[in-house]
Amino acid sequence: MKTNSFAPRFAAIAVAVALAGCATAPQPGVQYVNPGAPGGVSGTGIESQDIGAAAQKAAVSILALPAIANATNPPTILITPVTNRSASPVDTDLYTTKLRGILMQYSSNKVRFLARDASWNTNNYEQQLRKEGVVQPGAARNAATYDYILTAELRGISEASNRGRSEYFLVAFKLVDMNDILLWEDQYEIKKQGHDSSIYR
Amino acid sequence: MIGFRGTALALAAALTVFLTGCATEGPLSASGRPISKATLDAAHQRVEQENIPPNLQPFYFSIYSEGRENQCLYEMRGGLEALRSGELDRAEQLLQRACEDVDSLMAGAEEARRAQGKFTKEQEKWFKGENYERSALFMYRGLIYLIRHDFGNAAACFKRAQLYDITGDDEPGFAGDWYSAEWALALASLKQGFTTDADAALKRAATFGSRQGDVPPPGADCNLLVVVEAGEGPIKYRVGKYGERMRYREVPCPITRVEILQNNQTLDASAAAESLWFQAITRGKRVVDSILNGKAEFKEGTGIAAMGLGAGALIAAQHNNGIAAGVLGGLAIISAGLSAATTPQADIRTWNNLPHSLFFLCLSLPPGESSLSVMGQNAYGSVIRVQELKPVIQKNDPLQVVFVRF
Numbered sequence: 001m002k003t004n005s006f007a008p009r010f011a012a013i014a015v016a017v018a019l020a021g022c023a024t025a026p027q028p029g030v031q032y033v034n035p036g037a038p039g040g041v042s043g044t045g046i047e048s049q050d051i052g053a054a055a056q057k058a059a060v061s062i063l064a065l066p067a068i069a070n071a072t073n074p075p076t077i078l079i080t081p082v083t084n085r086s087a088s089p090v091d092t093d094l095y096t097t098k099l100r101g102i103l104m105q106y107s108s109n110k111v112r113f114l115a116r117d118a119s120w121n122t123n124n125y126e127q128q129l130r131k132e133g134v135v136q137p138g139a140a141r142n143a144a145t146y147d148y149i150l151t152a153e154l155r156g157i158s159e160a161s162n163r164g165r166s167e168y169f170l171v172a173f174k175l176v177d178m179n180d181i182l183l184w185e186d187q188y189e190i191k192k193q194g195h196d197s198s199i200y201r
Numbered sequence: 202m203i204g205f206r207g208t209a210l211a212l213a214a215a216l217t218v219f220l221t222g223c224a225t226e227g228p229l230s231a232s233g234r235p236i237s238k239a240t241l242d243a244a245h246q247r248v249e250q251e252n253i254p255p256n257l258q259p260f261y262f263s264i265y266s267e268g269r270e271n272q273c274l275y276e277m278r279g280g281l282e283a284l285r286s287g288e289l290d291r292a293e294q295l296l297q298r299a300c301e302d303v304d305s306l307m308a309g310a311e312e313a314r315r316a317q318g319k320f321t322k323e324q325e326k327w328f329k330g331e332n333y334e335r336s337a338l339f340m341y342r343g344l345i346y347l348i349r350h351d352f353g354n355a356a357a358c359f360k361r362a363q364l365y366d367i368t369g370d371d372e373p374g375f376a377g378d379w380y381s382a383e384w385a386l387a388l389a390s391l392k393q394g395f396t397t398d399a400d401a402a403l404k405r406a407a408t409f410g411s412r413q414g415d416v417p418p419p420g421a422d423c424n425l426l427v428v429v430e431a432g433e434g435p436i437k438y439r440v441g442k443y444g445e446r447m448r449y450r451e452v453p454c455p456i457t458r459v460e461i462l463q464n465n466q467t468l469d470a471s472a473a474a475e476s477l478w479f480q481a482i483t484r485g486k487r488v489v490d491s492i493l494n495g496k497a498e499f500k501e502g503t504g505i506a507a508m509g510l511g512a513g514a515l516i517a518a519q520h521n522n523g524i525a526a527g528v529l530g531g532l533a534i535i536s537a538g539l540s541a542a543t544t545p546q547a548d549i550r551t552w553n554n555l556p557h558s559l560f561f562l563c564l565s566l567p568p569g570e571s572s573l574s575v576m577g578q579n580a581y582g583s584v585i586r587v588q589e590l591k592p593v594i595q596k597n598d599p600l601q602v603v604f605v606r607f
Contacts, residue, residue, distance in 0.1 A: 043304040084353035087360035160367040194306045197313035201488040
């Protein structure tokens with residue numbers, strides 16, 4: 001009698017195992033994550049937290065400059081768009097905005113920033129409307145100029161082999177005055193390495 | 202007799218289930234997973250709601266219905282179709298998302314780990330393409346940056362295209378041989394005023410064995426880039442007893458040279474800047490092949506064991522040795538099950554709308570409309586395709602990019 005029960009039991013287990021293979025698709029989901037934390041889909045390229053950390057370091061360093069710290073009136077700085085010369089495509093507009101945001105946060109009232117990208121066209125158009133009498137006259141427009149330009153350049157060295165890849169980035173900040181004198185330069189280094197799962201190699 | 206009959210029936214029932222697998226009716230994803238009606242309906246609804254252009258609807262429909270593991274595949278295909286049809290924003294969005302997936306080491310890591318197992322198909326991993334597909338992705342992404350006049354990021358993409366070529370090769374010191382990537386890097390560098398970088402890129406390219414012929418270098422004054430895509434890209438197929446090896450088939454490209462004429466005067470002529478076929482077949486040894494070979498050997502071994510154990514079980518049952526028949530039968534079922542459940546098939550999902558060859562021709566035209574004839578020539582110098590172009594060049598526009606599909 002025992003012999004008869006073996007085979008059906010094995011068969012039942014085997015059938016269950018076979019059917020279990022018919023997996024269903026995972027359910028979609030969303031979760032909040034810290035924007036300063038490394039992304040869950042990390043690669044070896046430059047990421048938002050990298051530029052944030054670099055900008056933070058630059059902000060602290062700029063504010064300690066005698067030309068800034070000891071200025072009677074807060075100097076005005078124009079931040080130029082981040083230049084990318086690395087092998088990692090980045091959203092340069094986003095990084096420029098982030099850089100300005102962090103500098104604003106750290107600099108309080110010690111420096112001022114020009115935001116021509118945000119207001120130049122709108123203000124000029126409004127001034128035109130005022131002149132034409134289409135809108136109220138308002139105060140005369142007297143667009144500000146800057147004392148310094150802050151530039152940020154991303155450079156990199158990328159190495160790869162069939163075993164993985166390694167990327168070195170240098171974020172170089174420069175503060176230059178109207179006479180092209182380099183007042184300050186600081187650099188921030190990032191190095192990342194990793195490899196794909198062997199199933200992708 | 203009862204023991205023999207019971208064992209035989211149990212064997213037959215279990216083997217039937219194993220061999221038929223998860224048989225379903227209806228559409229399957231590119232990974233072979235069944236797509237439920239509810240998922241299909243939701244995808245249809247979403248495509249309609251988002252006002253997707255008709256030529257892109259099939260790609261979006263697949264993105265929304267075929268699972269995360271196939272998203273990048275359809276983003277690549279859809280992005281390229283969008284680029285060709287002038288849907289630049291959509292092309293950028295789709296190819297950017299694909300770039301993020303390909304570039305990420307963590308994206309789909311869990312599925313990749315599972316796909317290495319014996320009982321999960323390779324095609325269940327998130328699609329990221331073979332190295333030539335990854336390089337092509339960054340080439341096209343870079344071309345979009347050129348169109349946007351974001352020359353820094355364009356250059357970054359062309360460097361990255363070369364990087365993905367390097368990761369696919371096991372030759373020591375191999376530094377990549379995507380000619381088109383260096384050519385385009387030179388153009389992006391010139392547009393930024395980095396002449397040294399441009400010269401260095403062209404110097405590297407000149408040494409590549411992947412060269413298809415004479416390709417005139419870009420000039421700093423180039424304001425029209427004509428990108429000619431010719432032929433069909435490599436086709437993947439499976440070989441081996443269990444389809445465990447992936448191979449490529451070429452659809453020979455009829456166009457080997459492109460010439461651009463204005464008023465019957467040649468403005469530029471070029472051989473292909475890249476052969477994607479060459480790039481696909483000249484990569485190094487794939488690590489995944491060892492994994493698939495291991496799966497195939499396991500499937501073969503367990504299959505042979507199942508047959509032997511099954512035969513033993515039947516003999517034991519005929520000799521009224523019920524216990525032996527049951528044990529052997531059970532082991533046969535387990536072995537058969539393991540064999541049937543082992544999935545050594547190679548993943549042959551393909552970015553199937555890539556061209557065979559890419560041609561880059563740079564022109565410096567005066568402002569206003571120009572009438573150009575783009576001639577595709579075969580290996581004998583006969584013109585076999587013609588496309589008329591009427592680009593309108595704006596004064597001070599640093600670069601315009603036009604696509605021609607032969």
